[in-house]
Amino acid sequence: MAEKLISKIPEGPLSEKWTKHKSQLRVVNPGNKRKLEIIVIGTGLGGASAAASLGELGYNVKIFCISDSPRRAHSIAAQGGINAAKNYQNDNDSVYRLFYETIKGGDYRSREANVYRLAEVSGNIIDQCVAQGVPFAREYGGLLSNRSFGGAQVSRTFYARGQTGQQLLLGAYAALNRQIAAGTVKSYPRHEMLDLVMINGEAKGIIARNLVTGEIERFGAHAVVIASGGYGNTYFLSTNAMNSNGSAAWQCYKKGAYFANPCFAQIHPTCIPVHGDQQSKLTLMSESLRNDGRIWVPKKKEDVEKLRKKQIKPSDIAEEDRDYYLERRYPAFGNLVPRDVASRAAKERCDAGFGVNETGLAVFLDFSTAIKRLGEDKIRERYGNLFQMYEKITATNPYKEPMMIYPAIHYTMGGIWVDYNLQTTIPGLYAIGEANFSDHGGNRLGASALMQGLADGYFILPYTIGDYLAGQILKPKTDTNAPEFEEAEKAVRAKIDKLMSIKGKHTVDEIHKRLGHIMWEYVGMARNEAGLKKAIGLIQDLRKEFWSDVYVAGEKDNFNQELEKALRLADFLEIGELMARDALHRQESCGGHFREEMQTEDGETKRDDEHFMYVAAWEYKGEGKEPELHKEPLVYENIKIATRNYKD
Amino acid sequence: MDLTLKVWRQKNAKTKGHFETYKVKNISPDSSFLEMLDILNEQLIHEGMDPVAVEKGCQSSGPVSFDHDCREGICGACSLYINGRAHGPDDEVTTCQLHMRKFKDGDTITIEPWRSSGFPVIKDLVVDRQAFDKILQAGGFISVNTGGVPDGNVIPISHEIAEESMDGAACIGCGACVATCKNGSAMLFVAARVSSLALLPQGKVEAAKRAKAMVAKMDELGFGACTNTRACEMECPKHVTVSHIARLNREFISAKFKE
Ligand SMILES: Cc1cc2nc3c(=O)[nH]c(=O)nc-3n(C[C@H](O)[C@H](O)[C@H](O)COP(=O)(O)OP(=O)(O)OC[C@H]3O[C@@H](n4cnc5c(N)ncnc54)[C@H](O)[C@@H]3O)c2cc1C
Numbered sequence: 078m079a080e081k082l083i084s085k086i087p088e089g090p091l092s093e094k095w096t097k098h099k100s101q102l103r104v105v106n107p108g109n110k111r112k113l114e115i116i117v118i119g120t121g122l123g124g125a126s127a128a129a130s131l132g133e134l135g136y137n138v139k140i141f142c143i144s145d146s147p148r149r150a151h152s153i154a155a156q157g158g159i160n161a162a163k164n165y166q167n168d169n170d171s172v173y174r175l176f177y178e179t180i181k182g183g184d185y186r187s188r189e190a191n192v193y194r195l196a197e198v199s200g201n202i203i204d205q206c207v208a209q210g211v212p213f214a215r216e217y218g219g220l221l222s223n224r225s226f227g228g229a230q231v232s233r234t235f236y237a238r239g240q241t242g243q244q245l246l247l248g249a250y251a252a253l254n255r256q257i258a259a260g261t262v263k264s265y266p267r268h269e270m271l272d273l274v275m276i277n278g279e280a281k282g283i284i285a286r287n288l289v290t291g292e293i294e295r296f297g298a299h300a301v302v303i304a305s306g307g308y309g310n311t312y313f314l315s316t317n318a319m320n321s322n323g324s325a326a327w328q329c330y331k332k333g334a335y336f337a338n339p340c341f342a343q344i345h346p347t348c349i350p351v352h353g354d355q356q357s358k359l360t361l362m363s364e365s366l367r368n369d370g371r372i373w374v375p376k377k378k379e380d381v382e383k384l385r386k387k388q389i390k391p392s393d394i395a396e397e398d399r400d401y402y403l404e405r406r407y408p409a410f411g412n413l414v415p416r417d418v419a420s421r422a423a424k425e426r427c428d429a430g431f432g433v434n435e436t437g438l439a440v441f442l443d444f445s446t447a448i449k450r451l452g453e454d455k456i457r458e459r460y461g462n463l464f465q466m467y468e469k470i471t472a473t474n475p476y477k478e479p480m481m482i483y484p485a486i487h488y489t490m491g492g493i494w495v496d497y498n499l500q501t502t503i504p505g506l507y508a509i510g511e512a513n514f515s516d517h518g519g520n521r522l523g524a525s526a527l528m529q530g531l532a533d534g535y536f537i538l539p540y541t542i543g544d545y546l547a548g549q550i551l552k553p554k555t556d557t558n559a560p561e562f563e564e565a566e567k568a569v570r571a572k573i574d575k576l577m578s579i580k581g582k583h584t585v586d587e588i589h590k591r592l593g594h595i596m597w598e599y600v601g602m603a604r605n606e607a608g609l610k611k612a613i614g615l616i617q618d619l620r621k622e623f624w625s626d627v628y629v630a631g632e633k634d635n636f637n638q639e640l641e642k643a644l645r646l647a648d649f650l651e652i653g654e655l656m657a658r659d660a661l662h663r664q665e666s667c668g669g670h671f672r673e674e675m676q677t678e679d680g681e682t683k684r685d686d687e688h689f690m691y692v693a694a695w696e697y698k699g700e701g702k703e704p705e706l707h708k709e710p711l712v713y714e715n716i717k718i719a720t721r722n723y724k725d
Numbered sequence: 726m727d728l729t730l731k732v733w734r735q736k737n738a739k740t741k742g743h744f745e746t747y748k749v750k751n752i753s754p755d756s757s758f759l760e761m762l763d764i765l766n767e768q769l770i771h772e773g774m775d776p777v778a779v780e781k782g783c784q785s786s787g788p789v790s791f792d793h794d795c796r797e798g799i800c801g802a803c804s805l806y807i808n809g810r811a812h813g814p815d816d817e818v819t820t821c822q823l824h825m826r827k828f829k830d831g832d833t834i835t836i837e838p839w840r841s842s843g844f845p846v847i848k849d850l851v852v853d854r855q856a857f858d859k860i861l862q863a864g865g866f867i868s869v870n871t872g873g874v875p876d877g878n879v880i881p882i883s884h885e886i887a888e889e890s891m892d893g894a895a896c897i898g899c900g901a902c903v904a905t906c907k908n909g910s911a912m913l914f915v916a917a918r919v920s921s922l923a924l925l926p927q928g929k930v931e932a933a934k935r936a937k938a939m940v941a942k943m944d945e946l947g948f949g950a951c952t953n954t955r956a957c958e959m960e961c962p963k964h965v966t967v968s969h970i971a972r973l974n975r976e977f978i979s980a981k982f983k984e
């Protein structure tokens with residue numbers, strides 16, 4: 078049913094679309110808002126800002142998260158900053174420029190209208206956060222300070238030390254707390270959504286597990302908002318928090334919501350390299366470091382050998398023997414090329430044998446030039462906490478010797494397909510933040526995820542959801558005793574019982590690590606047809622093994638982190654396959670999706686606009702059946718499509 | 726390295742807890758403390774899989790539960806009391822940022838949950854910290870709605886004030902201060918928020934009212950009084966200092982004064 082993919086992009090000139098659209102959206106009067114219930118899954122920037130804003134409007138909101146407090150959502154870990162087209166620096170920034178750079182950075186695979194709207198509301202986000210008391214960095218004159226991020230030619234990133242996500246989330250969480258106190262929002266921490274409930278084709282509620290008691294509970298509403306974050310942990314090792322997962326989104330997919338561009342995963346160039354097989358997660362070193370850090374490897378193989386044997390220190394290598402390969406290959410952007418470009422360039426050098434640690438999988442990020450120019454104190458003020466974090470983990474002092482970094486899985490651009498209103502293909506089901514697919518195309522620019530999460534939650538969803546809810550006013554409160562709830566609860570219980578009863582030989586983590594290896598090897602930084610086909614087979618086998626030989630320790634009716642992980646892994650084992658399938662079908666290289674068969678002579682991505690300028694939206698067809706591909710064509714009316722060029 | 730671990734085990738809030746002793750081997754000094762616990766848990770699960778071993782009295786209570794998420798020192802989830810210190814022997818780090826190179830081969834390590842009447846145990850090393858949310862709900866916000874706010878640069882804020890506010894705002898809500906305080910006071914946590922907001926012009930408006938409401942809530946929830954021992958400051962992983970408590974007291978007095 079291809080007609081489900083209606084993007085609802087408003088007519089009219091780009092810069093007037095959102096204003097015009099808002100004026101045409103239906104609104105709900107205050108008296109009726111109180112009677113309308115909304116469920117929000119997730120308390121990250123997307124979920125917290127949405128729930129707070131919806132509560133302020135007078136809706137009756139229930140918000141859920143996995144952690145013990147809404148404040149601990151994964152968004153808290155974002156370091157570097159948030160973009161906004163304020164043009165405070167007078168460097169000729171504008172809504173158009175932010176829009177243009179985001180489309181270009183995404184390698185021309187996102188919707189013009191959505192991205193323009195994002196750029197349009199970006200300034201409001203900063204104002205809102207300042208009003209909430211977010212202590213953004215300030216200049217000595219008292220005005221807001223900015224830094225630069227990859228893929229941008231202006232300085233538009235606002236930040237609060239290396240803890241921007243924390244401060245923005247604490248702002249949204251405070252707004253949420255205010256609504257909780259006011260009684261408009263009820264918070265359910267340590268509650269994990271395990272299924273979506275639909276009645277007559279509309280999203281009407283969820284089944285959740287109380288993570289403390291293990292009880293299975295039902296919650297009804299007039300609309301459900303998914304703000305559950307990304308699925309980067311499919312790879313086991315990633316920069317995502319340990320509990321980040323794709324399950325809420327995946328349950329929606331299995332109930333009929335299309336899943337878009339699953340293969341677009343972002344690999345971040347500057348993470349601390351893997352230290353060994355006891356490792357549980359990877360740590361990001363913020364992109365902001367590329368403002369002052371220079372990336373290099375030795376020019377000579379013999380220096381590489383000596384480094385690996387620890388016979389010399391990096392600082393022993395003379396300036397002329399260093400290959401600042403990003404500056405060499407991309408003179409216009411240098412160390413600030415977009416993430417996908419920087420990641421592949423690091424892989425290229427390491428594959429060529431220039432990796433600088435024992436495993437050969439690391440390059441240097443060097444601050445010595447900046448320290449010489451600005452002094453150690455200035456660098457400490459800018460990045461002190463990141464340097465401290467690096468030293469705690471690696472026991473190396475980055476003021477003295479360069480950092481070692483390597484790319485790692487970081488973010489997923491793909492996600493639940495949504496229209497311009499952020500509604501999925503299921504009426505009454507919305508998706509915001511990293512959980513949806515909408516704004517970043519094939520590659521997200523740094524500092525744009527925070528912007529998108531807050532744009533969705535504060536300024537877009539509260540308008541668009543009203544249009545749907547206006548049609549729900551006459552519908553009664555959702556009855557959680559309805560047979561649809563009964564059935565969904567039964568299915569959830571059966572799944573848990575099945576998992577607990579297998580009592581096989583492999584722990585959940587063992588299987589997850591194996592999935593991670595398959596994903597990184599075949600669906601990672603470089604992909605090809607044979608490898609992707611192989612991955613699909615391997616994942617299917619692993620999934621069988623999981624369902625017949627996993628061991629889930631503990632009890633189902635108690636606090637049980639093994640069961641939590643097992644339920645999430647069950648879905649990762651399906652998500653991974655869809656990612657591989659999508660990557661296989663997309664026979665072009667674009668953004669973070671690099672197909673080895675499709676590259677230019679100098680190893681850059683080669684898009685195929687003629688055949689692949691569309692959003693790939695996958696429809697679930699049932700267990701064991703191949704999903705069906707739907708295409709939403711991308712139309713560019715305001716931007717001239719070009720080959721991405723960061724060289725000149 | 727090879728280590729002996731004495732770990733607090735408690736089935737749920739209702740049952741009594743006890744220590745169990747375990748051995749772990751071949752731990753890399755580069756591993757984090759939580760990765761070491763991951764290894765222990767994999768070991769415990771494997772032992773639990775073996776019915777004969779279980780029969781012989783090999784531990785049967787399954788893997789150890791502990792809170793964690795970001796493993797980068799920012800979410801505030803991890804919360805272990807290690808060898809008598811909140812977040813363990815290293816300074817200014819959270820449990821997840823603690824690395825095994827801080828220990829020696831052959832060490833015995835005691836691992837407990839936060840112990841405070843404000844934070845009841847849920848299971849093993851996991852405690853319930855919802856009291857912190859409740860304190861913030863009592864007033865830890867600036868009363869503005871979404872939309873209709875002035876431009877971010879309308880009110881200049883000096884660099885120093887913004888930085889000082891950020892010092893308080895850096896609190897991750899971990900609860901180490903409470904766990905460390907002999908009175909079980911949440912004063913440092915409360916003060917960090919009150920002071921961070923009071924420093925900013927936007928937050929100044931409601932500062933006195935906020936201080937009063939949050940302190941009242943803290944008292945109501947059974948946290949102890951602050952007697953200025955400064956133990957909290959010593960163990961705070963985010964370097965939140967008692968200077969914030971002084972600022973809280975000023976706001977608190979001004980609130981009383983207005984009555
Ligand atoms: C280390 C790191 C640094 C980053 N730095 C930046 C940066 O500087 N700038 C930038 O723009 N972006 C950055 N990002 C990306 C950005 O942080 C995320 O994309 C963004 O925060 C996602 O927000 P979210 O609201 O969509 O979801 P999240 O913050 O991931 O929140 C998900 C929420 O959903 C809940 N949840 C999930 N599943 C369920 C379920 N089944 N039931 C109930 N609740 C559920 C979770 O508990 C959580 O509350 C960074 C990411 C990482 C990993």
Ligand code: SF4
Pocket residue numbers: 895896897898899900901902903913914917960961962963964965
């Ligand atoms: S003040 Fe420090 S110790 Fe207390 S909760 Fe905040 S970060 Fe933790």
Ligand code: FES
Pocket residue numbers: 792793794795796797798799800801802803819820821822
């Ligand atoms: S796990 Fe997040 S602070 Fe330790």
